[in-house]
Amino acid sequence: MDKKAIIKDLALTQRIGHHHALGTAITLQIYGMKDDYVINKSFELIDHYEDLLTVNRDVSEVMDVNHAAGKEAVQVTPGTYGLIKLAVEKSRENFGFNALIGPVVKLWHIGFKGAHVPTDDQIKEKMALIDPANATLNDQDQTVFLTKKGMELDLGGIAKGWIADRIKDYWLACGVKSGIINLGGNILLVGDSPKRPSGNWAIGVQDPKASRGGNITSVMVQECSAVTSGTYERYLVVDGKKYHHLIDPRTGYPVQTDLAGVTTFTKKSVDAEIECKRLFFAGHPIPGWHDNVNRIGAVFVYADEHVEYDNFGDR
Numbered sequence: 001m002d003k004k005a006i007i008k009d010l011a012l013t014q015r016i017g018h019h020h021a022l023g024t025a026i027t028l029q030i031y032g033m034k035d036d037y038v039i040n041k042s043f044e045l046i047d048h049y050e051d052l053l054t055v056n057r058d059v060s061e062v063m064d065v066n067h068a069a070g071k072e073a074v075q076v077t078p079g080t081y082g083l084i085k086l087a088v089e090k091s092r093e094n095f096g097f098n099a100l101i102g103p104v105v106k107l108w109h110i111g112f113k114g115a116h117v118p119t120d121d122q123i124k125e126k127m128a129l130i131d132p133a134n135a136t137l138n139d140q141d142q143t144v145f146l147t148k149k150g151m152e153l154d155l156g157g158i159a160k161g162w163i164a165d166r167i168k169d170y171w172l173a174c175g176v177k178s179g180i181i182n183l184g185g186n187i188l189l190v191g192d193s194p195k196r197p198s199g200n201w202a203i204g205v206q207d208p209k210a211s212r213g214g215n216i217t218s219v220m221v222q223e224c225s226a227v228t229s230g231t232y233e234r235y236l237v238v239d240g241k242k243y244h245h246l247i248d249p250r251t252g253y254p255v256q257t258d259l260a261g262v263t264t265f266t267k268k269s270v271d272a273e274i275e276c277k278r279l280f281f282a283g284h285p286i287p288g289w290h291d292n293v294n295r296i297g298a299v300f301v302y303a304d305e306h307v308e309y310d311n312f313g314d315r
Contacts, residue, residue, distance in 0.1 A: 013031065013032055013033065013034055014029060014030065014031045014032070014033070014194075015029070015030050015033045015034075015035065015036050015038075015039055016028070016029045016030075016039075017029075017036060017039035017040065017042075017043065019043045019046065021043070021046050021047055021050050022046065022050055022054075022159070022160055022163070022183060022184065023056065023184075024160075024183065024184025024185075025184055026043070026046065026182065026183050026184065027180075027182040028042055028043070028167075028179070028180070028181060028182070029179055029180040029182070030171070030176055030178075030179040031177070031178040031179055031194045032176070032177050032178060032194075033176070038170075038171065038174050038176060041170070042167050042170060042171070045163075045166065045167060045170060046163060046167065046183075049079075049159075049162075049163045049166065050163075052077065052079070052080050053080065053083070053155050053159045053163075055102070055152070055153075055154050055155075055156070061074075061076045061077065061080045062076075062080070062084075062153055062154075062155060064076070065084075065144045065146060065153050066146070066151070066152050066153055068145075068146070069146035069147075069148065069149055069150060069151040069152070070146065070147065070148050070149030070150070070151070071149070072145065073136065073138065073141075073143035073144065073145035074143060074144055074145070075141060075142055075143045076142060076143070076144060077142075078142060079166075081137075081142040081144070083155060083158065083159065083162050083270075084099075084137070084144055084153065084155070085137055085139075086158070086162075086270070087099035087153075087155055087157075087158050088100075088132050088135045088137060090158075090274050091132035091135075091249075092132045092133065094249075094250065095277070095278045095281055095282070096248060096249065096250070096255065096277050096278065096280065096281025096282075097157060097158075097249075097274060097277040097278065097281075098130060098132060098249035099132070099153055099154060099155055099157065099158065100129070100130045100131070100132055100134075100135065100146075100151060100152065100153060100154075100249075101130050101154070101247060101249045102130075102152035102153070102154040103126040103129045103130060103150060103151070103152055104123065104126045104127060104130055104247055104249070104252050105154075105245075105247050107122055107123065107126050108236070108243070108245075108247060108254075110234055110235060110236045110243060110244070110245040110254075111233075111234030111235075111236075111245050115236045116236070116238075117236070117238050117243065123252035123253070124252070126252070127252050128148075129148055129150045129151050129152070130151075130249055134146065134147045134148050134151060135147070135151075135153070157273060157277065158270060158273045158274060160183045160184065160186045160269070160273065161186060161225065161227060161268070161269035161270035161271070161272055161273035161274075162269070162270040162273075163183065164181050164183050164186055164188040164225065164269035164270075165188070165268050165269050165270055167181050167188075168181060168188055168190055168269075171190055172190075176190060176191070177190075177191045177192075178190060178191035178192055178193065178194050179191065181269075185212075185227075185228065186225070186226075186227050186269060186272075186273070187203065187225060187226040187227070188224075188225045188269045189201050189203075189221070189222075189223050189224055189225070189226075190223065191223055192222075192223065198220075199222065200220045200221060200222055201220070201221055201222070201223075202218055202219075202220055203218060203219055203220075203221055203226050203263075203265075204217075204218045205217045205218060205219070205228070205261075205263050205299045205301060205307075206228060206230065206232075206261060206263075206301075207301075207305075208230060208231075208232040208260035208261055208301060208303075208305070209232075209305065212233075216301055216305065216307060217299065217301075217307050219265070219297070219299060219309075219312050221265055221296060221297075222296075223267075224265050224266060224267055224272075224296050225265070225266055225267070225268060225269035225271070225272040226263055226264070226265050226272060227263065227264055227269065227272035227273050227276045228261050228262065228263040228264075228276065229246065229261060229262055229276045229277060229280040230259075230260055230261030230262075230301075231244035231245075231246060231254075231257070231259070231260055231261065231303075232244075232260055232261065233245075246280065248281065255280070255281055255283075257280070257281075257283045258283060258302050258303055258304075259280060259283055259284075259300060259301070259302055259303070260301050260302060260303045260305075261280075261300075261301045262276060262279045262280045262298060262299070262300050262301070263276070263298065263299045263301075264276040264279060264295070264297075264298045265295075265296040265297045265298065266294055266295050266296060267293075267294045267296070268294065271294055271295070275289075275295060275298075279298055279300070279310075284300065284308075285298065285300065285308065285310040289310065290310060290311040296311065297309070297310055297311035297312045298310040298311070299312065
């Protein structure tokens with residue numbers, strides 16, 4: 001069977017499933033499958049990983065670490081340990097991503113009831129609890145120790161990407177040839193698109209002034225992940241001043257930027273999560289950023305709505 005015939009066959013048989021987990025709406029779409037077994041098992045896996053990693057319930061492996069802050073090290077399972085280690089290592093690079101910023105984010109509470117602008121003293125007090133150097137990791141025992149009481153680990157800025165990658169691993173083991181993993185806007189494309197002979201996928205980039213799903217531009221990509229960080233969905237307005245929810249761990253205040261959002265395209269979804277923060281906090285393209293073979297490109301949308309493309313050419 002030639003490629004065109006395979007594409008046509010995939011497009012004729014597709015399964016779509018919807019689920020709510022990880023605090024968001026999830027859609028899984030598989031081409032070339034005639035039943036929902038893989039999709040349903042994928043939802044079970046997502047729920048399992050949420051049970052391990054969530055900080056929105058009192059019981060999870062991550063919450064066990066948080067409850068023991070300042071007291072003792074906590075042993076976690078290999079997958080959780082690997083993700084925590086990655087998050088802590090990236091946090092120590094000090095480019096903007098910080099998996100320990102929870103105490104400061106909770107202080108602002110932007111996007112939730114009770115959101116307010118805290119005082120400088122309140123911010124300074126919480127900033128003392130977010131230094132990733134105070135997270136001690138033991139590879140041999142797979143233990144995590146937050147050395148100061150009141151410290152909190154929150155993998156929310158990286159977990160969806162990691163979970164999407166695990167779902168892709170499962171799909172490939174099941175023989176899935178083509179599909180879309182959409183974890184609340186975190187997109188991971190599997191295989192070739194069955195809609196185009198080139199196999200390329202069309203990915204829209206959100207217009208910051210439009211409702212969700214309204215695109216300001218789009219790009220054509222091969223199999224990859226796409227993740228966006230933006231200032232436009234959660235914010236607080238006080239005395240005419242707008243405070244968005246992306247807090248800079250270097251200052252304790254919302255990062256000052258001309259960007260409305262940046263979308264990164266990488267081979268792995270967890271990398272898209274990380275690199276999205278790197279570029280957003282930089283505020284502009286980073287020379288040589290896409291020299292890494294795992295980084296495909298990025299689209300920057302500025303507050304004045306002009307768009308800049310990194311490694312996608314002119315549009």
